[in-house]
Amino acid sequence: xxxxxxxxxxxxxSYEKVADICDEHMLQVAAEGVAFQDDWPYAIHLLGHIYAGxxxxxxxxxxxxxxxxxxxxxxxxxxxxxxxxxWVRDYGGVYEAIRGYDWSQEAQxxxxxxxxLYAKNMFQLLQSAYSTIxxxxxxxxxxxxxxxxxxFVQQQGWAVDPASQMLTVKKQPIVTEQxxxxxxxxxxxxxxxxxxx
Numbered sequence: 614x615x616x617x618x619x620x621x622x623x624x625x626x627s628y629e630k631v632a633d634i635c636d637e638h639m640l641q642v643a644a645e646g647v648a649f650q651d652d653w654p655y656a657i658h659l660l661g662h663i664y665a666g667x668x669x670x671x672x673x674x675x676x677x678x679x680x681x682x683x684x685x686x687x688x689x690x691x692x693x694x695x696x697x698x699x700w701v702r703d704y705g706g707v708y709e710a711i712r713g714y715d716w717s718q719e720a721q722x723x724x725x726x727x728x729x730l731y732a733k734n735m736f737q738l739l740q741s742a743y744s745t746i747x748x749x750x751x752x753x754x755x756x757x758x759x760x761x762x763x764x765f766v767q768q769q770g771w772a773v774d775p776a777s778q779m780l781t782v783k784k785q786p787i788v789t790e791q792x793x794x795x796x797x798x799x800x801x802x803x804x805x806x807x808x809x810x
Contacts, residue, residue: 616654623657623719628726631661632670643765656720663696664727671696688717695727708756722746730773731758736769740782747779 619638622630635658642649655678662671675683675693682689691714698719708728735754737745752762758781763773763780770783 619654619688620656626722626726628661628664628723631657631663631723632667633661635661636670636801647685650682654680655682655686656692657716657723659689659692659696660723662691663692663699664723664757668696668699672700684744688714688720691716692720701754704735705753711756717796724774728756740769744784745779745781748773748780 616638618634619631620630622634624731630660635654639649639653639658651674655674659671659676660666678689681692684690684805691710694710694713695707698704699712708731711724711728732755738750739754748759748763751766752759755762755765757765766780772781772783773779774781
């Protein structure tokens with residue numbers, strides 16, 4: 614089987630393409646009647662869906678895997694643990710599952726990129742959902758120690774109350790772009806023209 618497109622995506626860090634490449638290649642190989650289950654990069658395929666945030670498809674892929682792969686491939690099991698933690702919204706557990714396995718060279722970049730993306734998304738979630746939050750909860754959501762989480766959010770402008778161990782969230786200003794299309798501009802011009810004459 615030719616995994617050159619997959620290798621190319623991984624090498625170029627185009628991780629958003631991994632799941633689609635794997636899905637298309639799996640369909641193509643299955644349509645040709647080639648037995649692919651033994652050589653398939655299931656861990657990378659699972660991780661690709663996790664990176665893309667497509668947890669449902671990741672679950673269906675898991676269900677379609679041969680039992681021998683599910684039970685005998687430690688990296689597939691480790692990738693599945695991340696997916697399980699995401700499914701039940703165990704935010705701290707996601708980071709534990711990521712750190713709990715020594716990933717292969719092929720998967721390391723994808724897992725690291727997902728970890729960074731996940732932490733960024735969690736920070737944005739905290740920023741939009743909370744006005745104050747405990748240091749302990751922030752550390753859990755960001756997958757950091759309490760000291761690291763405190764330092765990180767202070768760099769983002771959040772305030773710390775050491776007595777209560779609470780953080781005051783600095784809300785990002787909402788930037789809205791006002792789009793002026795040609796029709797609105799025409800209506801405004803006609804209105805001004807009407808007022809002047």
